[in-house]
Amino acid sequence: MADDRDATERALEFLVYAPVGFALYLRDNAPMFLRMFATRGRGEVDQRRHTVGDQVEDSLDQARALVDQVAVGNGAQLLTLVNDGLEALRTGAEAALRATRRDPEHAPDAPVAGRDDAGEGSGLASAGLGIRDYDALSASEIVDRLEACSATQLEAIRAHERAGRARSTVLGKIDQLTRPQ
Numbered sequence: 001m002a003d004d005r006d007a008t009e010r011a012l013e014f015l016v017y018a019p020v021g022f023a024l025y026l027r028d029n030a031p032m033f034l035r036m037f038a039t040r041g042r043g044e045v046d047q048r049r050h051t052v053g054d055q056v057e058d059s060l061d062q063a064r065a066l067v068d069q070v071a072v073g074n075g076a077q078l079l080t081l082v083n084d085g086l087e088a089l090r091t092g093a094e095a096a097l098r099a100t101r102r103d104p105e106h107a108p109d110a111p112v113a114g115r116d117d118a119g120e121g122s123g124l125a126s127a128g129l130g131i132r133d134y135d136a137l138s139a140s141e142i143v144d145r146l147e148a149c150s151a152t153q154l155e156a157i158r159a160h161e162r163a164g165r166a167r168s169t170v171l172g173k174i175d176q177l178t179r180p181q
Helices: 002-073 075-100 139-146 151-163 168-178
Strands: none
Touching: 075 151, 139 151, 139 168, 151 168
């Protein structure tokens, strides 16, 4: 009978008293454990964030150095490209200004590509592009006339075409004519 009593006591300890004691222990100590776990987690996250931030900063420094090397190494080419772009922009702007000024005093007759200056066939070129009635012509008609245009006129035509109809045939021919040999 003593053995039955010992077995009953052990069962009560294991099934009742231990869970109740564990629950009370958790109630008293759970906030402390949660703070401890949160502190450790925050520390880990901050450490990883700092590591990643350092790696990103190193990558940005390397990228800046590479951009500086490219800019220094290709500075002359970059300057040429910028100057060419500015010249094309200036030419296009002048052409646009001439096109908006229909007053003969402000828009003198521009020489027409492929015509002589003796007056034969002379007339106002469309927006100073060097091709008479440019906007009324088809792409194939314009392509036929492009070889007679100067480099400045070709750039003005390119700017005009990109701003307007952007015909690939015309732009392709201009690219072909302005490509360095």
